[in-house]
Amino acid sequence: MSNENSNSSSAGIGFVGALTIAFIVLKLLKIIDWSWWWILSPIWITIFLMIGIFIIILAIIVIVGTYK
Numbered sequence: 001m002s003n004e005n006s007n008s009s010s011a012g013i014g015f016v017g018a019l020t021i022a023f024i025v026l027k028l029l030k031i032i033d034w035s036w037w038w039i040l041s042p043i044w045i046t047i048f049l050m051i052g053i054f055i056i057i058l059a060i061i062v063i064v065g066t067y068k
Contacts, residue, residue: 016042 023039
């Protein structure tokens with residue numbers, strides 16, 4: 001019998017992380033001349049989307065709670 005663990009998980013950086021790293025590398029190599037706000041925009045957009053989804057879910061919970 002093998003002692004290998006069959007449960008394996010991989011946690012990569014994902015698309016947003018890879019895109020942000022690519023933008024940072026391009027900026028540091030002076031290939032693009034964007035503002036740092038645009039370089040880090042994938043992170044900010046992700047954060048704003050998560051906050052928006054949280055607010056929508058919270059609003060749905062409040063609305064459903066008032067009809068009980």
